Amino acid sequence: MTDSSETPPQTLRALIQHAAEQLLAVQGAEDLDEARLEVELLYGRAADLDRVHVIAAGGHPADPATREAFQQLLIRRLAHEPLAYILGQREFYGLMFQVGPGALIPRPETETLVEAAIEAIREHPRHQRLVRVADIGTGSGAIAISVARHAPAAKMFAVDQSTEALEWAGNNRKRLGPIDRVILLTGDMLEPLTEPLDIVLANLPYVPTEEYEALPDEIRAHEPELAVDGGDDGLDLYRRFAAQLPAHLVDDAYAILIEIGAGQAPFAEDILLEALGHPQNATVTAHRDLRGIRRIIEVRVGY
Ligand SMILES: C[S@@+](CC[C@H](N)C(=O)[O-])C[C@H]1O[C@@H](n2cnc3c(N)ncnc32)[C@H](O)[C@@H]1O
Structure with a gap:
């Protein structure tokens, strides 16, 4: 018998929702929307997709290799590493700066x-x-x-x-x-x-x-x-x-x-x-x- 709380989320949307809730609980992101945004950017980095495409793919399951890469990034974020350092960049005045x-x-x-x-x-x-x-x-x-x-x-x-x-x-x-x-x-x-x-x-x-x-x-x-x-x-x-x-x-x-x-x-x-x-x-x-x-x-x- 499996414990349902251990069942991996099936779709990318569910995976992202689950990760956003974890981030909100651990990280003190301002609200769930902000946490979800961060998670979408992390997933986008793992999948080499921009955020719009991550959202568009929400109904499909995440492929295992990307999911693994995403989990590694999420662990860093849950350990309080700034999002910009994990992504290696931050937008400022309309330009993307490497940081x-x-x-x-x-x-x-x-x-x-x-x-x-x-x-x-x-x-x-x-x-x-x-x-x-x-x-x-x-x-x-x-x-x-x-x-x-x-x-x-x-x-x-x-x-x-x-x-x-x-x-x-x-x-x-x-x-x-x-x-x-x-x-x-x-x-x-x-x-x-x-x-x-x-x-x-x-x-x-x-x-x-x-x-x-x-x-x-x-x-x-x-x-x-x-x-x-x-x-x-x-x-x-x-x-x-x-x-x-x-x-x-x-x-x-x-x-x-x-x-x-x-x-x-x-x-x-x-x-x-x-x-x-x-x-x-x-x-x-x-x-x-x-x-x-x-x-x-x-x-x-x-x-
Ligand atoms: C608040 S950060 C600003 C960084 C950047 N200008 C920005 O706005 O994102 C302050 C910067 O001042 C630098 N700094 C601190 N003391 C300094 C000093 N005595 N002379 C020159 N730079 C200094 C730090 O290394 C750091 O890069």
């Missing part, structure tokens, strides 16, 4: 930084010629590459302290380009930069250490601590970043755009303005992300 251990997975809120940066470049007095832009803490290169592809006037200098992260950025630049307008540099913040800069972008770690320690395993055990932990109040790195800024900026017209966490806006604004010497002609804008959080602080001076 893996050593590079932070680009987050949707960072698209707000890209949008504001493209606008700041378009409106910069030098935009008919060349706007020199730095992306500090480039990670996978998501910001630098997305901005360069959408702002033909931008010459991007993408810096990271982690050589492992820069390898991912290099892969992405090779696949997505533009190779000639994204220059990768290793080092501490702005230190490796020698050209004067018109615009500086940064998504440096900003999670306060206490909050970092309470983050789910999925982040702490897999994504680099160097990419997330921002020290006591989360703003340690931005303080050091701000102190380096004046030596690297042009005199006449420049902009700084940084990504921050919820509640950090007034502090981040003070840090930047103080480091820049409270310029008379500065305008400060806080851009909200899709959840309404003031996520990007932009300081423009001279334009």
